[in-house]
Every structure is written in C-alpha cells, then in structure tokens.
Amino acid sequence: MDRRTSGRIGPLLATLALMCALLGMPQLVHSQSAETFEEMLSEITQGRPVNEGRVSIASDNIVKVDEPLLVTVEINPMAIVKDEDVALHLLMSDGPWSKAYTAKLRTHDGHAHFATRVRVNKSCTLHAIVEIDGQELFGATQDVKVSAGAYVR
Known part of the structure; x- marks a missing residue:
C-alpha cells in the first residue's frame, strides 16, 4: 500500500464502525424495553x-x-x-x-x-x-x- 491508499483506509474503517454501532443501538434499546x-x-x-x-x-x-x-x-x-x-x-x-x-x-x-x-x-x-x-x-x-x-x- 502506498501513502495515498493507507490515508483513506483509516477514515473508511472509522465510518464503518460508527455506522455499525449506530444501527445496532436502536434495536438493542427496543428489544429491552418491551417487557x-x-x-x-x-x-x-x-x-x-x-x-x-x-x-x-x-x-x-x-x-x-x-x-x-x-x-x-x-x-x-x-x-x-x-x-x-x-x-x-x-x-x-x-x-x-x-x-x-x-x-x-x-x-x-x-x-x-x-x-x-x-x-x-x-x-x-x-x-x-x-x-x-x-x-x-x-x-x-x-x-x-x-x-x-x-x-x-
């Protein structure tokens, strides 16, 4: 990997992790509050x-x-x-x-x-x-x- 490619992967991984966290949280709260x-x-x-x-x-x-x-x-x-x-x-x-x-x-x-x-x-x-x-x-x-x-x- 050269510098241009490695500089783009970090922000991409951070964005992906944030999306996974945000999409998972509402489902967790919803399933716990039902009972x-x-x-x-x-x-x-x-x-x-x-x-x-x-x-x-x-x-x-x-x-x-x-x-x-x-x-x-x-x-x-x-x-x-x-x-x-x-x-x-x-x-x-x-x-x-x-x-x-x-x-x-x-x-x-x-x-x-x-x-x-x-x-x-x-x-x-x-x-x-x-x-x-x-x-x-x-x-x-x-x-x-x-x-x-x-x-x-």
Missing part, C-alpha cells in the same frame, strides 16, 4: 426458586443523575468446587428497561467476578440472578438511590 420487570423475572426463573448464598452484588447505594454506576457481581463456589457455565442477568426493578445486562461466563474453581457500569435513571433495586449450568438459580439484590444533589460516597 416489565415482573415479566423478565418470570422468563428467567421459569417458576424455579432463586436461592441465596452463592452470589453477591455490590455498588454504591447512591448515584448522581447522569453518572454511570459501577456494579460488581461475585459468584462463589459451593461445597463441590468445579468449573461451571453461568448465565448472569442484571435486572433493574424500575427503569427504562428491566434487563440492564446479560452475560455468559465460566467459573474457575467455582469463582467468577463480573463488573460493569450501568445508567440508573430512577431509584430502584438491582437484582443479580445467576443460572448455574442451566439449572439452579442464585441471586442477590442491591438498593440504589438516584440523587440530583450533592452526596458523599
């Missing part, structure tokens, strides 16, 4: 009980309007330590869409750590629900308040 929290929870649990103990969720209890909230989810091993396939669902009890994030993970010796930033528009409860090997469900909750004023973390 209520109760419907989403029912779809995930399918009548199965959500157990406590293996999953913990952590975030600040208060977040300023328009700031992203760092949320971490920890998965801890049971008595039998092994690698497991995990489907993690991060739900909001109130917000523009009920499902904030979904991830497929694999534990290492029963442990996994997940962190993401989410926008929380209204005070709500965050729910981390983990499906282990497509069978058992474990969950944890964290209350988050949205504030427009000053606060101390």
Whole structure:
C-alpha cells in the first residue's frame, strides 16, 4: 500500500464502525424495553426458586443523575468446587428497561467476578440472578438511590 491508499483506509474503517454501532443501538434499546420487570423475572426463573448464598452484588447505594454506576457481581463456589457455565442477568426493578445486562461466563474453581457500569435513571433495586449450568438459580439484590444533589460516597 502506498501513502495515498493507507490515508483513506483509516477514515473508511472509522465510518464503518460508527455506522455499525449506530444501527445496532436502536434495536438493542427496543428489544429491552418491551417487557416489565415482573415479566423478565418470570422468563428467567421459569417458576424455579432463586436461592441465596452463592452470589453477591455490590455498588454504591447512591448515584448522581447522569453518572454511570459501577456494579460488581461475585459468584462463589459451593461445597463441590468445579468449573461451571453461568448465565448472569442484571435486572433493574424500575427503569427504562428491566434487563440492564446479560452475560455468559465460566467459573474457575467455582469463582467468577463480573463488573460493569450501568445508567440508573430512577431509584430502584438491582437484582443479580445467576443460572448455574442451566439449572439452579442464585441471586442477590442491591438498593440504589438516584440523587440530583450533592452526596458523599
């Protein structure tokens, strides 16, 4: 490639990446906003009980309007330590869409750590629900308040 060709490829790739991102976002928001929290929870649990103990969720209890909230989810091993396939669902009890994030993970010796930033528009409860090997469900909750004023973390 000579200089004239290489100078044109960079902007072309950047434009292509931007178009893919812009075309994909409306579809993502539309598909997430269709269901209520109760419907989403029912779809995930399918009548199965959500157990406590293996999953913990952590975030600040208060977040300023328009700031992203760092949320971490920890998965801890049971008595039998092994690698497991995990489907993690991060739900909001109130917000523009009920499902904030979904991830497929694999534990290492029963442990996994997940962190993401989410926008929380209204005070709500965050729910981390983990499906282990497509069978058992474990969950944890964290209350988050949205504030427009000053606060101390």
